[in-house]
Amino acid sequence: MTLIKSISGIRGTIGGKPGDNLTPHDIVKYTAAYGTWLQKKKAEHYKVVIGRDGRVSGPMVQQIVTGTLLALGIDVIDLGLSTTPTVEMAVVNEGADGGIILTASHNPKQWNALKLLNEQGEFISEADGELVLKLAEKGDFNFAEVGKLGTYSTKDDYIAWHIQQILALPLVDVTAIRSKGFKVVVDAVNSTGGIAVPMLLRALGVENIVEISCEPDGLFSHNPEPLPENLIALISEVKTTSADIGIAVDPDVDRLVFVNDDGNCFGEEYTLVAIADYVLQNKPGNTVSNLSSTKALKDVTIKRGGEHFGTAVGEVNVVTKMKEVNAVIGGEGNGGIIVPELHYGRDALVGIALFLTHLAKFGKSVSVLRSQYPNYYMSKNKIQLSPEINVDEVLKYIHKKYKKQPVNTVDGVKIEFDDNWVHLRKSNTEPIIRIYAESANETTARTLATKIMSDIKELTNGNG
Numbered sequence: 001m002t003l004i005k006s007i008s009g010i011r012g013t014i015g016g017k018p019g020d021n022l023t024p025h026d027i028v029k030y031t032a033a034y035g036t037w038l039q040k041k042k043a044e045h046y047k048v049v050i051g052r053d054g055r056v057s058g059p060m061v062q063q064i065v066t067g068t069l070l071a072l073g074i075d076v077i078d079l080g081l082s083t084t085p086t087v088e089m090a091v092v093n094e095g096a097d098g099g100i101i102l103t104a105s106h107n108p109k110q111w112n113a114l115k116l117l118n119e120q121g122e123f124i125s126e127a128d129g130e131l132v133l134k135l136a137e138k139g140d141f142n143f144a145e146v147g148k149l150g151t152y153s154t155k156d157d158y159i160a161w162h163i164q165q166i167l168a169l170p171l172v173d174v175t176a177i178r179s180k181g182f183k184v185v186v187d188a189v190n191s192t193g194g195i196a197v198p199m200l201l202r203a204l205g206v207e208n209i210v211e212i213s214c215e216p217d218g219l220f221s222h223n224p225e226p227l228p229e230n231l232i233a234l235i236s237e238v239k240t241t242s243a244d245i246g247i248a249v250d251p252d253v254d255r256l257v258f259v260n261d262d263g264n265c266f267g268e269e270y271t272l273v274a275i276a277d278y279v280l281q282n283k284p285g286n287t288v289s290n291l292s293s294t295k296a297l298k299d300v301t302i303k304r305g306g307e308h309f310g311t312a313v314g315e316v317n318v319v320t321k322m323k324e325v326n327a328v329i330g331g332e333g334n335g336g337i338i339v340p341e342l343h344y345g346r347d348a349l350v351g352i353a354l355f356l357t358h359l360a361k362f363g364k365s366v367s368v369l370r371s372q373y374p375n376y377y378m379s380k381n382k383i384q385l386s387p388e389i390n391v392d393e394v395l396k397y398i399h400k401k402y403k404k405q406p407v408n409t410v411d412g413v414k415i416e417f418d419d420n421w422v423h424l425r426k427s428n429t430e431p432i433i434r435i436y437a438e439s440a441n442e443t444t445a446r447t448l449a450t451k452i453m454s455d456i457k458e459l460t461n462g463n464g
Contacts, residue, residue: 010030014110050101054251058102084103177357190217191252197247224251244366260365288309289330311411318332394456398455
């Protein structure tokens with residue numbers, strides 16, 4: 001059982017003892033801290049938008065979060081079953097002071113979380129996140145008197161509104177998509193993508209839709225992280241039904257991956273690459289992704305006349321850099337697409353609309369489209385840490401060992417080996433070191449990752 005407190009939000013497993021898991025006590029504590037943080041920013045009248053994914057624990061968590069905010073004197077607009085990007089956009093549209101998304105993203109069904117947003121519908125900054133955590137530990141909350149309790153209202157049409165904003169984008173071509181008569185298989189892992197993705201596809205003119213796990217009952221039919229090993233049913237259905245494309249999203253619909261017409265995975269790293277290519281063809285400019293994302297985005301950006309920038313892992317870091325360099329598109333290699341013309345948040349729905357437009361105008365199959373991009377191989381690994389190991393010292397050791405190579409220490413340690421790279425970083429949400437390696441050769445990528453992992457094991461086994 002686990003409770004992870006970070007600037008990414010409050011994430012944990014449901015049940016157990018307070019302080020060790022995401023219990024009702026902890027939900028109240030961190031919701032109250034967030035609400036108190038909001039109240040310190042202005043004098044009066046506060047409003048927060050909330051929404052949840054399809055998890056079984058969602059209604060319970062929603063009721064506790066709502067009650068806590070109302071008790072603080074904060075008005076609540078509840079979108080009910082929704083998506084992370086929908087809540088983000090609703091915060092701005094409602095003129096709210098912030099938002100809370102109740103979702104543990106790709107984590108299994110026993111998990112849930114509070115994702116915290118600012119008034120711009122974006123994840124709160126590291127500094128603000130630290131303030132919220134300090135307020136939670138201090139526990140100095142001032143709840144409202146009876147006459148000053150917050151008000152509660154619901155709005156259940158925001159996903160449809162979100163879709164209309166996507167359709168209004170100049171680079172989304174409904175006519176082109178409809179003319180192709182695409183057959184699409186959707187795997188929404190029994191969460192809110194089962195509501196949003198088919199609704200979007202129909203609005204885009206796609207009539208032939210095969211739905212897998214689209215009932216948002218939270219009984220995830222497989223591990224909810226949209227990785228190839230978890231998409232067996234989707235891959236099989238694409239091949240069996242001779243579909244043009246398979247689409248998978250995570251439970252809160254901010255990660256997007258595709259399955260080719262031949263049953264092979266397009267590659268989560270290449271979701272952003274392909275969509276960025278389409279955007280850059282029509283709107284030249286800069287791109288941003290985190291340091292653990294594929295080099296292919298940089299290649300495509302340079303080819304289209306733009307400049308690519310790398311950041312520390314984390315959506316808030318990508319968004320900050322995108323604003324700084326006025327990027328036309330950005331995101332993360334886990335299938336996260338950020339289109340600033342719509343909003344500064346990872347959004348699988350706008351990614352689907354842009355990708356299908358790109359595919360329709362390309363005029364050939366998804367597998368042929370995939371072949372147009374550089375074919376890099378990424379080896380993704382992790383090492384579980386023991387409590388006594390000083391992770392920062394491990395990273396310093398690796399940095400020193402490979403000091404003759406170009407090294408980037410913006411986020412952990414990223415080492416360049418000619419056209420290959422290895423990135424080591426501490427996880428913000430789990431007690432592990434993640435080790436990503438990329439090369440144009442699959443064996444080389446694995447060998448690089450294995451070598452670095454061996455270095456770490458030699459150090460930690462030798463002296464702890």
